[in-house]
Amino acid sequence: MTSEAWQIVLFTIEVSALSTLLILPFGIAIAWLIARRDWPGKPVIETIVMLPLFVPPVATGFVLLMLFGHNGPLGSILQRGAGIDVVFTWRAVVLAGAVMSFPLLVRTAQNAFQEVNTRFEDIARTLGAGEWRVFRTISLPLALPGVVVGTVLAFARAIGEFGATVVVAGMIPRRTMTISLAIYQKIQLGHDSEALPLLFVSVGIVFITVLCGQLISRRKGAR
Amino acid sequence: MSLRLQGVRLSLASFTLEVDATFDRPIVGVFGPSGAGKTSLLDLIAGLRRPTAGMVELGGTVLSDASASLHLPPRLRRIGYVPQDLALFPHLSVRANLVYGYQASIPENGLFTLEHVSEVMEIAPFFGRNVTTLSGGEQQRVAFARAILSVPRLLLLDEPMSSLDSRLKQRLIPFLLRIRDEFRIPLIYVTHDAGELASLCDEIVLLEKGRVIDRGSPKDVLPESQ
Numbered sequence: 001m002t003s004e005a006w007q008i009v010l011f012t013i014e015v016s017a018l019s020t021l022l023i024l025p026f027g028i029a030i031a032w033l034i035a036r037r038d039w040p041g042k043p044v045i046e047t048i049v050m051l052p053l054f055v056p057p058v059a060t061g062f063v064l065l066m067l068f069g070h071n072g073p074l075g076s077i078l079q080r081g082a083g084i085d086v087v088f089t090w091r092a093v094v095l096a097g098a099v100m101s102f103p104l105l106v107r108t109a110q111n112a113f114q115e116v117n118t119r120f121e122d123i124a125r126t127l128g129a130g131e132w133r134v135f136r137t138i139s140l141p142l143a144l145p146g147v148v149v150g151t152v153l154a155f156a157r158a159i160g161e162f163g164a165t166v167v168v169a170g171m172i173p174r175r176t177m178t179i180s181l182a183i184y185q186k187i188q189l190g191h192d193s194e195a196l197p198l199l200f201v202s203v204g205i206v207f208i209t210v211l212c213g214q215l216i217s218r219r220k221g222a223r
Numbered sequence: 224m225s226l227r228l229q230g231v232r233l234s235l236a237s238f239t240l241e242v243d244a245t246f247d248r249p250i251v252g253v254f255g256p257s258g259a260g261k262t263s264l265l266d267l268i269a270g271l272r273r274p275t276a277g278m279v280e281l282g283g284t285v286l287s288d289a290s291a292s293l294h295l296p297p298r299l300r301r302i303g304y305v306p307q308d309l310a311l312f313p314h315l316s317v318r319a320n321l322v323y324g325y326q327a328s329i330p331e332n333g334l335f336t337l338e339h340v341s342e343v344m345e346i347a348p349f350f351g352r353n354v355t356t357l358s359g360g361e362q363q364r365v366a367f368a369r370a371i372l373s374v375p376r377l378l379l380l381d382e383p384m385s386s387l388d389s390r391l392k393q394r395l396i397p398f399l400l401r402i403r404d405e406f407r408i409p410l411i412y413v414t415h416d417a418g419e420l421a422s423l424c425d426e427i428v429l430l431e432k433g434r435v436i437d438r439g440s441p442k443d444v445l446p447e448s449q
Contacts, residue, residue, distance in 0.1 A: 122271050123310040125297040127324025127373045137323075141314050 001197045004173075005182075009201050012178040015090060016158035019097035020151060023105055027154070028147060031109035032139065053103045057163025064095060064168040092169035093176050097158035105154040112146020113139060145216055152213035156206045224282045224376055224409050226268065231277035231287075233267055233433075235260060240267070240433035243277075246411060249403050252424035253413045254444070260433040261413045262307070265379045268411070269304045270297035282376060303375030303408070307382045309366040311354040317365055318350040324373030334406060335374045343401055344368040360391045364398060371406055378402065380412045384419065396422055417445050 001009075033039070034046055052060050068075040068086040078084040086092050116139055124134045140147070162180040169176040171185055179202045186195035225247040233240040240260040253261050266272045268279060270286060273294050279287040281302070286295045312320050321337060333339070341347040344364040349357060354365060363383060370378055380399075384392045400423070402408055414420060420427055420441055427444040429437040437444055 117308075117310070119306055119308060119310045120312060122266075122269075122297070123304060123306060124312075124323065125271070126269050126300070126302060126304040127369070128298045128301075129324070130298055138312060 001201070002194075005194070005197055005201075007174065008177050008179055008182045008198065009205075011090075012159060012180075012202075013205070015093045015178065016097055016155055016161075019094045019101065019158045020105075020155045022094065023098045023102050023154060024151060027102060027105035027150070028109055028140070031106045031147075031150075032113050032135065034106070035110045035113035036139070049106050050103050052100050052164075057100060057161075058167050060099060061096060061164035061167025064092070064099065064164060068092070068095065068168065087168055088170045088172060088176065090169075090176060093165055093178060096164040096168050097161045100161050100164055101154035101157035104157050105150040108150030108153060109143065109147045112143035112150070115146065116142045149213045149217050152209055152216070156209040156213070159202065159206055159209070226282075226377060226409075226411075227278075227280040228268075229278045229280070231267065231274045231279060232289075233260075233263060233272060233274050235263055235433065238433045240264060242433075242435060244428065244435055244438070246409075246426075246428075248409075248425035250399075250410045250412055250424045250426075252420040252427040252441070253411060253430055254415075254417070254420055254427055255430035257415070259430045261430055262381055263433075264430065265304065265381050265411065265413060268377075269302050269379055270295060270300050271304075301374065301376045303370035303373055303378040305366045305370050305378070305380045305383050307385060309362055309383070311362055311366055311369070313353070313355050315354065316350070317346065317352050317354055317357070320354055320365060321346075321350075321369050321372055324369065335372060337372065340368045340371050343405060344371075344398060359387050360395060363387065363395055367398060367402065371402060371408065375408055378408045378410050380410060382414050385415065392416075392419065399423060421445055 030045070030049060034042065065087060066072050068078070070076065070079060070087070075086055078086060084091070086095060120138050120142065121134050124138045129137065160180055161178070162184065165176070165178060166181060166184075171177055171181045177185075179198050183195045183198050183202070186192070186198070225245060227245045228242045231240070231242045237258070238260070240263050242264060253264065255261055263272065267274055267287075274287055274289050276289045277287075278285060278289070281300070285293060286300055287293060312323065315323070321341070325337065338347075341350070344367060346361065346364050346368055349361060349365070354362060357365065366383065384395055387395070396419075399410070399412075403410060412420070412423060424441055427438065427441050428435055429444055
């Protein structure tokens with residue numbers, strides 16, 4: 001592989017890891033809120049969270065472009081307030097990966113929290129634990145295998161992200177070029193032989209990641 | 224320690240739990256068929272469910288008062304609860320389970336120390352083990368000890384021996400009597416087993432479809448067991 005290809009691989013792993021880390025606290029919090037609490041508007045929020053799974057990724061990218069573009073409501077605030085550009089930078093790649101993998105994390109973590117016997121949480125409360133301690137010492141540790149599986153799936157999804165990324169981040173060499181974008185570009189240019197190593201590397205990364213998720217899931221089942 | 228339930232109501236799936244009673248004997252047994260509302264009654268006393276009407280008072284402290292929208296959360300009630308499935312935390316060791324609710328700050332006495340409670344319940348050798356590796360009787364004693372170490376003002380036991388055979392039940396009864404006599408914690412004991420009630424309880428409350436239909440000494444309420 002060329003040094004350019006290695007740079008693309010490392011960049012993709014970095015932005016995917018960053019997007020996964022970014023959504024982790026929010027994903028866990030929303031998953032827990034959906035699994036354990038009833039609140040007004042819950043079905044609406046659940047639907048919004050799931051939307052990126054079903055809306056065409058380029059449409060999601062377009063929404064992000066409108067929101068985070070220089071004239072968009074969020075983009076203009078970030079630009080004027082903190083001098084941060086999002087679109088067509090590495091931040092847009094992280095953002096697209098985060099949005100597209102968020103539903104996988106939430107859905108998997110939500111199932112994990114729902115599988116925790118509520119009696120454990122109830123008894124922890126009678127033993128003097130407040131809600132934060134119950135979450136930290138009972139709910140989260142017991143749901144952890146499922147949360148880890150969700151995290152792994154979210155990372156794998158971010159690695160393969162294409163549609164939203166191409167719209168909101170473009171295909172700028174050494175700035176926003178991920179494995180998926182590079183494979184697409186090389187095929188378009190007829191450089192199939194340059195696309196092949198990237199193809200094998202991306203399949204390898206996702207295979208190992210999803211395999212880890214499967215092994216954790218099996219361990220959880222065996223407990 | 225007197226527990227008073229005044230006009231307490233709680234809507235359940237097929238009937239409404241309606242209880243108006245005072246529990247002031249050391250061990251009160253709650254007896255009744257499946258689905259009579261026994262566990263719901265304990266949940267309500269522990270604060271895990273809110274009554275739709277009425278007042279719950281323990282030792283002069285109001286725990287719930289629906290008319291005043293007052294509901295003291297379970298963590299502030301100091302009411303121990305051993306549920307039917309024991310709910311020992313499976314990801315923690317025996318020791319970590321025991322100290323989970325340990326109230327070191329309550330200066331009542333030196334009786335409620337980890338060492339003493341473990342000695343009384345004969346569980347000290349299991350400290351480092353995971354709770355899932357214990358036998359049924361050992362798990363039972365760990366669950367009792369965990370509840371005792373939270374220094375409760377009242378201990379609720381929901382069919383704690385239902386999964387044990389009669390030989391193990393007989394072995395555990397002295398441990399329950401020690402909770403009453405040594406730690407002086409009043410118990411509310413829910414069971415299906417008339418024999419357990421006769422050997423343990425000072426008073427029995429008979430619950431059917433959410434209502435108290437009889438109460439009195441085991442001899443009066445369970446004449447066939449005598």
